[in-house]
Amino acid sequence: MINVNELTHDYGHGRGVFEVSFDVDKGETLGFLGPNGAGKSTTMRHLMGFSKPQSGSATIDGLDCTRQSSEIMKRVGYLPGEVALPDGLTGAGFLKMMNELRGGGIDRRAQELLERFKLDPSGSVKRMSIGEKRKLAVAAAFMGDPEILLLDEPTSGLDPIMQEEFISLIKEEKQRGRTVLLSSHIFAEVEALCDRIAIIKDGRLVSTVDAAEIRHGLNNIITVGFENEKDFAEFGNGSFDFRLRDRSSLKCSVVVDDSDINRFIKAIKRFAIRSFEEHSVTLEEYFMHFYKSNKTFGGVSYA
Ligand SMILES: Nc1ncnc2c1ncn2[C@@H]1O[C@H](COP(=O)(O)OP(=O)(O)OP(=O)(O)O)[C@@H](O)[C@H]1O
Ligand SMILES: [Mg+2]
Structure with a gap:
């Protein structure tokens, strides 16, 4: 039209x-x-x-x-x-x-x-x-x-x-x-x-x-902190949709959508975990990042 x-x-x-x-x-x-x-x-x-x-x-x-x-x-x-x-x-x-x-x-x-x-x-x-x-x-x-x-x-x-x-x-x-x-x-x-x-x-x-895609895809970012570098590295080499892998804090942030949640839970069960956080990214955060950074979501890190 x-x-x-x-x-x-x-x-x-x-x-x-x-x-x-x-x-x-x-x-x-x-x-x-x-x-x-x-x-x-x-x-x-x-x-x-x-x-x-x-x-x-x-x-x-x-x-x-x-x-x-x-x-x-x-x-x-x-x-x-x-x-x-x-x-x-x-x-x-x-x-x-x-x-x-x-x-x-x-x-x-x-x-x-x-x-x-x-x-x-x-x-x-x-x-x-x-x-x-x-x-x-x-x-x-x-x-x-x-x-x-x-x-x-x-x-x-x-x-x-x-x-x-x-x-x-x-x-x-x-x-x-x-x-x-x-x-x-x-x-x-x-x-x-x-x-x-x-x-x-x-x-x-x-x-x-x-x-609809934004609403859905952004609601599932999970940040996991590991006890040691070995576990951090092993998980970090897995096949997930990583948003962040930060060696200094031993934290990984992963986009986990509903179809992938079981595989994700199975994977992290094998490691020694210090912290676990689910981060809900709102449309507002999504766009604020864009406003500030001139980047689309794909390249942005969430710590
Ligand atoms: N007739 C004009 N002559 C010169 N510059 C213009 C003219 N019209 C728009 N611009 C410039 O083009 C750019 C875009 O302006 P526009 O009004 O389209 O922005 P906008 O996205 O609507 O912003 P806002 O959210 O502030 O309303 C601005 O830098 C503005 O100064
Ligand atoms: Mg305007």
Whole structure:
């Protein structure tokens, strides 16, 4: 449904997006994750046709994001990362304007959302709080019940109750088969909503991972400390998926998934063991490592 192909826009000094490629299937929610300045909003702006790629291309449901951007504006619900609302309008006035831009006659959904998010649209947008502006932008993005949603840090600025409300809204939209691209820094949100996660850093896509795989594979790191070097070395030469073998502390960390647990227990029974720790790696730790170290999980040591 969304296709980004070698998208490149170089703003100089290493800034911008470089050869970014990914797809979002119909009905899928792709999380778009990466540190500040990584290129998430830039990619989304290109998808909406607000910026033109220097090379590469992007399409949404077959429509070219640059050449057919007015068509895309009608079809896609976009929640910008930074909401800039025109001064001198009321909330209702803004929604009316957006409604007209998107073809008109479609404001019932916006009305429902204003009620759901408890926002009175009669006040001037200039006087709205950050969260109120975000709520108005959410209503505008969902107006017309679009099949495709591009949501750039959708819950930033919302209070915890409204964040929860928003997460249930997206869950409902997922159930209705919507296609969603969602950028976020909130790992819990990504974990709750996304089917796959694309990781971007310094304008380049580093990897795309299956959310279920991460959740599963990361929960089973076991660190075993041995009494002596001989046992440490013998175990350390075995055929396990080692994350760490540290001779000074005589500790090995191993990824043990459910299918391998019996073999692992049999193996360690033969050795003199000083300590045993199960380390649950959360999605947050996984991504913090990535944010800090520019490495994917495979190369990271957990002591
Ligand atoms: N029009 C522009 N002119 C010059 N530089 C730009 C322009 N647009 C974006 N950039 C640069 O491109 C980089 C990516 O910015 P972008 O807003 O896409 O980051 P982001 O991943 O959305 O970050 P954040 O998490 O902070 O929202 C930044 O270094 C930014 O300064
Ligand atoms: Mg951004």
